[in-house]
Amino acid sequence: MGSVIWHCSAAREWKDALPLGNGELGAMVFGKLMCERIALNHEWLWRAKGRYRDDPPVFTNLKRIRELLMSGKTLEGGTLAADVISGPKGRPKRVDPYQPAGDLWLRIHRRLGGAYRRELDLSTAVAKVTQQAGDDQVTEEVFVHSALPVIAVRLAASRAGAMPLTAGLSRASDAECSLLNWSTEKGFGFEGRFIEGTHFAVEARVSAPGGVVTPHEGFALVDVADAAEVLLLLSIAVSHDGADAGEMCAERLSGVDLDWGRLLAGHVEAHRKWFGRMSLDLKAAEPEEPTDQRLAKMRDGAGDLALEQLFFDYGRYLLISSSRPGGLPANLQGIWNEDINPPWESDLHHDINLQMNYWLAEPCNLAELAEPLFDHVERFIPHGRVMARNYYGCEGIVLPLQTDPWGRCTAESYCYAVWTGAAAWLAQHFWFRWEYGQDKDFLAKRAYPLFKEVAAFYESYLIRDSDGRLTTAPSQSPENVFEGGMSPVSLCVGAAMDLELIHDTLTHAIAASEILGVDKELRQKWSGILRDLAPLKIGSDGRLMEWREEVKELDPGHRHVSHLFALYPGDQITVEDTPELAAAARKSLEKRLAHMPGLSGWSSAWHGCLWARLGNGDRALEQVRLILRQHTTASLLDLHPPSIFQIDGNFGATAAVVEMLMQSHRGLLRLAPALPKAWPEGEVRGLRARGGFEVDLEWRGGRPTAARIVSLLGKRLRIKVAPWGAPAVTRDGRAVAAREQGGALELDAPKGSVTGLAWR
Numbered sequence: 001m002g003s004v005i006w007h008c009s010a011a012r013e014w015k016d017a018l019p020l021g022n023g024e025l026g027a028m029v030f031g032k033l034m035c036e037r038i039a040l041n042h043e044w045l046w047r048a049k050g051r052y053r054d055d056p057p058v059f060t061n062l063k064r065i066r067e068l069l070m071s072g073k074t075l076e077g078g079t080l081a082a083d084v085i086s087g088p089k090g091r092p093k094r095v096d097p098y099q100p101a102g103d104l105w106l107r108i109h110r111r112l113g114g115a116y117r118r119e120l121d122l123s124t125a126v127a128k129v130t131q132q133a134g135d136d137q138v139t140e141e142v143f144v145h146s147a148l149p150v151i152a153v154r155l156a157a158s159r160a161g162a163m164p165l166t167a168g169l170s171r172a173s174d175a176e177c178s179l180l181n182w183s184t185e186k187g188f189g190f191e192g193r194f195i196e197g198t199h200f201a202v203e204a205r206v207s208a209p210g211g212v213v214t215p216h217e218g219f220a221l222v223d224v225a226d227a228a229e230v231l232l233l234l235s236i237a238v239s240h241d242g243a244d245a246g247e248m249c250a251e252r253l254s255g256v257d258l259d260w261g262r263l264l265a266g267h268v269e270a271h272r273k274w275f276g277r278m279s280l281d282l283k284a285a286e287p288e289e290p291t292d293q294r295l296a297k298m299r300d301g302a303g304d305l306a307l308e309q310l311f312f313d314y315g316r317y318l319l320i321s322s323s324r325p326g327g328l329p330a331n332l333q334g335i336w337n338e339d340i341n342p343p344w345e346s347d348l349h350h351d352i353n354l355q356m357n358y359w360l361a362e363p364c365n366l367a368e369l370a371e372p373l374f375d376h377v378e379r380f381i382p383h384g385r386v387m388a389r390n391y392y393g394c395e396g397i398v399l400p401l402q403t404d405p406w407g408r409c410t411a412e413s414y415c416y417a418v419w420t421g422a423a424a425w426l427a428q429h430f431w432f433r434w435e436y437g438q439d440k441d442f443l444a445k446r447a448y449p450l451f452k453e454v455a456a457f458y459e460s461y462l463i464r465d466s467d468g469r470l471t472t473a474p475s476q477s478p479e480n481v482f483e484g485g486m487s488p489v490s491l492c493v494g495a496a497m498d499l500e501l502i503h504d505t506l507t508h509a510i511a512a513s514e515i516l517g518v519d520k521e522l523r524q525k526w527s528g529i530l531r532d533l534a535p536l537k538i539g540s541d542g543r544l545m546e547w548r549e550e551v552k553e554l555d556p557g558h559r560h561v562s563h564l565f566a567l568y569p570g571d572q573i574t575v576e577d578t579p580e581l582a583a584a585a586r587k588s589l590e591k592r593l594a595h596m597p598g599l600s601g602w603s604s605a606w607h608g609c610l611w612a613r614l615g616n617g618d619r620a621l622e623q624v625r626l627i628l629r630q631h632t633t634a635s636l637l638d639l640h641p642p643s644i645f646q647i648d649g650n651f652g653a654t655a656a657v658v659e660m661l662m663q664s665h666r667g668l669l670r671l672a673p674a675l676p677k678a679w680p681e682g683e684v685r686g687l688r689a690r691g692g693f694e695v696d697l698e699w700r701g702g703r704p705t706a707a708r709i710v711s712l713l714g715k716r717l718r719i720k721v722a723p724w725g726a727p728a729v730t731r732d733g734r735a736v737a738a739r740e741q742g743g744a745l746e747l748d749a750p751k752g753s754v755t756g757l758a759w760r
Contacts (some may be wrong), residue, residue, distance in 0.1 A: 003142075005636060006119035010032035014030075016635050017635060020127055021336070023324025036107070043327050043493060046404050047238075050096055050576070050588030051408070059394075078485055084331070093412045100338050114133055138437065163224070164224070167232060181218060181220040190220045191245060204232050231260055257614055274366065280683075282681075303678070309655075321335070323372050324369065326372075332347060332648070336645075343646075348403050352478070356602060359569060360651055363662070364688070373429055377399070380403070394456075396452075397453045399426065415488055434512070436691075452522070473494065479558075492547055496567050542584060545563070546563040557595025564588060565583050575613075584612070616676070617677070618676050624653050661687065661698065662684075665691070669693070671720070681700040681701070691715040705758070708756055714750050715749065721743055726745060727759045
């Protein structure tokens with residue numbers, strides 16, 4: 001039962017429902033059997049009113065903006081930049097909102113009132129609802145097939161002929177979307193069309209052995225009588241690529257076997273190929289209580305290690321369910337949304353949210369699930385060149401702070417949009433893929449070309465400050481504000497995060513060019529930029545400075561900690577190599593949290609990752625627990641104030657737990673680097689480390705006892721010794737000697753070999 005979320009009542013609202021998905025199709029199961037609602041989504045169902053909008057060149061204003069900013073006229077320069085680069089206040093956004101496909105409604109015409117259970121098994125990705133009705137039991141099972149483009153629903157009664165049912169499809173009232181409903185004895189559905197032309201369809205096939213199906217002409221509605229079991233098979237299609245959506249739905253459904261047993265078995269097998277790649281066991285007894293009751297007790301101060309373990313697995317489950325190769329990346333709500341006008345358009349935010357969605361992918365052994373992120377970035381490169389030229393008069397690419405899937409790069413949020421760091425931050429994930437998988441073809445054909453595009457922008461964008469150092473202007477530290485600066489976000493010269501992003505991109509570009517043996521002259525240019533780049537600074541109070549001057553923060557508890565990017569997810573700052581900067585980052589984090597004890601779920605997740613990088617597992621776990629206690633729904637979905645589902649907190653919490661248990665940046669494998677005292681024993685299996693290693697770890701008494709490291713690529717191993725001391729080492733079961741140098745064990749790890757570590 002360790003991987004099951006369950007409740008004794010149906011969901012009262014959408015965000016308490018149980019999420020299912022296969023990357024393309026999404027469903028939310030409410031579980032009210034007498035009037036069941038299953039909310040439906042398709043990853044490509046976005047409005048497309050602004051799909052091809054462009055902005056005229058404004059780069060001629062850049063010289064004046066820089067003159068104002070560099071002369072200390074920060075407010076004037078920032079205001080001009082906001083007005084001309086991000087457009088005037090009140091301009092309608094081009095970003096199109098992600099849309100709900102509709103709802104499947106199921107009404108069982110029986111009185112149900114006995115024992116009830118609603119559950120989601122993360123290990124099978126099946127939602128199940130059971131309820132007694134006298135001496136009968138009604139069961140609903142739902143899954144989104146992990147290998148086929150269909151949603152399957154089964155309703156069954158324990159007595160023959162006990163399932164009188166009405167099933168139908170609908171969509172929320174929308175003046176800009178017309179619907180054409182239909183039904184037959186075999187199924188029902190509708191086709192929808194938005195005023196801009198986007199066409200989509202939802203279709204359900206009905207199988208009711210021994211029963212009678214009666215359609216309602218002109219409605220997406222059927223009645224089913226005299227059946228003890230009803231199987232519904234749904235598909236959703238969107239015409240984003242020009243195909244006919246209705247024909248796509250019919251084609252997908254016609255090729256699917258309606259045998260429930262085979263459908264279920266095939267789905268579970270396909271899902272477990274993802275979910276079963278790794279596991280975490282905190283050796284904790286699981287209370288025999290519903291998940292929502294356990295969550296309530298935790299909010300009252302009770303401990304629940306099993307719930308923390310479940311929350312970790314939930315992040316993996318949600319990524320498996322919302323991001324698959326060949327599809328779109330998980331948006332602000334993954335793949336699930338019920339609103340015609342969702343918060344922030346349920347869009348793709350590039351100033352942490354989209355990136356956080358994928359922090360867990362590589363270390364949790366789900367590397368392929370990041371493919372949609374890479375495809376997304378590459379889809380934007382052609383228009384990113386246009387944005388760089390039109391907005392800044394520069395070469396290379398600039399990507400927007402917020403966007404939709406259509407590949408257009410335009411500024412869509414007043415003031416906030418004046419930010420040039422999105423491409424550099426997204427490029428970091430291409431480097432992650434190289435570090436973990438060492439795929440030289442990927443490096444040469446996908447990662448390195450992107451690094452060159454981002455580097456080309458900075459080559460032409462950087463300017464000299466009064467000290468002769470290279471810096472950026474305009475610049476910002478997303479999404480923070482200081483006294484004397486522009487509002488709602490302060491535009492300035494050389495915010496620390498810009499410098500960190502440039503360092504991240506250019507060091508990766510240099511390393512990639514060396515590995516590939518190309519572009520020696522470019523490599524020298526990039527090295528020169530790094531030498532002349534303005535340095536990170538430590539303020540008079542010992543904190544890492546967020547801006548180049550010590551200014552008064554108007555929001556000292558701001559949810560973003562952008563200037564700590566270099567600590568995590570970057571690795572420019574480490575406790576081993578840059579202890580002074582790490583100490584300054586720690587002070588910055590402490591000050592921020594002193595003013596903001598957990599403003600949102602995603603920010604707490606980032607704080608947890610940062611504490612783990614600093615080696616403080618107790619404070620890292622404190623942040624994960626803060627999400628559970630303050631920022632989750634009954635179904636454990638992450639919330640952003642005031643009470644908005646936003647999935648990045650789920651993903652970020654899982655990433656934070658990984659960082660507690662294992663870190664592998666800067667070529668050094670750290671085992672249990674931030675093990676919290678509250679987790680005295682446990683084991684984790686199937687983690688991935690940079691360099692092509694798969695890691696299992698066991699610990700007891702608050703310290704590691706054994707590790708097993710499989711070498712997938714034959715790279716050399718470097719394992720940090722402190723604080724646990726040097727372990728006994730074996731290779732393929734035989735004792736080997738490992739050389740200790742600089743606080744690390746170094747040893748060969750031939751491809752396919754298994755290194756064993758044991759601590760006494």
